[in-house]
Amino acid sequence: MALEAKDRRLLAELQKDSRLTMQELAERVAMSTSACWRRVKALEEAGVICRYAAIVDARKAGFGLASMVHVSLARHEQKNVDNFIREISRQPEVLECFATSGEADFHLRVVVEDMDAYNTFLDDFVFNLPGVSQVRSNIVLKEIKADTALPFRI
Numbered sequence: 189m190a191l192e193a194k195d196r197r198l199l200a201e202l203q204k205d206s207r208l209t210m211q212e213l214a215e216r217v218a219m220s221t222s223a224c225w226r227r228v229k230a231l232e233e234a235g236v237i238c239r240y241a242a243i244v245d246a247r248k249a250g251f252g253l254a255s256m257v258h259v260s261l262a263r264h265e266q267k268n269v270d271n272f273i274r275e276i277s278r279q280p281e282v283l284e285c286f287a288t289s290g291e292a293d294f295h296l297r298v299v300v301e302d303m304d305a306y307n308t309f310l311d312d313f314v315f316n317l318p319g320v321s322q323v324r325s326n327i328v329l330k331e332i333k334a335d336t337a338l339p340f341r342i
Contacts, residue, residue, distance in 0.1 A: 189230070189231075189234040189236060191236070193342065194217060194219065194227060195227060195231060195236075196340040196341070196342055197216075197217040197340075197342050198213065198217055198224065198227055198228060198231065199231070199236070199237070199338070199340055200337075200340045200342060201213055201216050201217060202228075202237070202240075203336070203337040203338065203340075204337070206240045206241075210224055210225050210228070213228070243336065246299050250301055251299040251300060251301060252301060252302055253299070253300050253301065253302055253303060253305070253306050253327065253328075254297065254298065254299045254327075254328035254331070255297075255298045255299075255300075255306060255325045255326060255327050255328060256295060256296070256297060256298075256325070256326040256328065257295070257296040257297075257298050257314070257323060257324070257325050257326075258291065258292035258294075258295055258296075258322075258323070258324040258325075258326070259272075259292055259293060259294040259295075259296065259314070259320060259322070259323050260291070260292050260293050260294075260320075260321050260322040260323075261293050261294075261319045261320060261321060262319050262320070262321035263319060264293075265319065268318055268319030269319075271317070271318055271319070272294070272317055272318075272319060272320070273285075275313075275317055276294070276296065279309075279313060281298050281299060281300050281305075281309050282296050282297070282298055283297045283298070283299055284296065284297040285297075292322075292324065306325075310323065310325075
């Protein structure tokens with residue numbers, strides 16, 4: 189689906205506040221409510237809008253430790269890669285997982301309550317995954333920028 193300027197405006201507004209009523213959204217992008225509804229519906233059906241969510245402050249919610257975890261696999265046998273991806277996808281502590289080029293094969297963003305919970309996550313889960321050869325952790329000291337909004341140029 190090729191995005192038009194109106195679609196980008198809709199998406200920018202929804203990223204700011206997805207709780208807007210259709211009427212409020214239509215007013216912000218200078219469209220009729222029915223036209224706005226049809227465009228949003230089309231964006232949802234095309235998979236451009238995947239879901240709606242609340243952004244939660246991790247520290248205020250009790251998740252005091254974040255880490256960037258760099259994982260290398262010993263052998264890139266497809267069964268090990270498939271198993272790694274399947275198991276990582278099931279772990280609620282893993283907020284993001286990226287397959288990357290470079291030193292590590294995968295980069296994970298992990299949040300947990302504290303260092304004890306992080307040690308448990310590593311010992312009981314990551315270190316037990318077949319094919320994992322190396323794990324490096326970078327503990328997040330301070331969050332400088334965390335955003336989910338795409339930079340639509342309007």
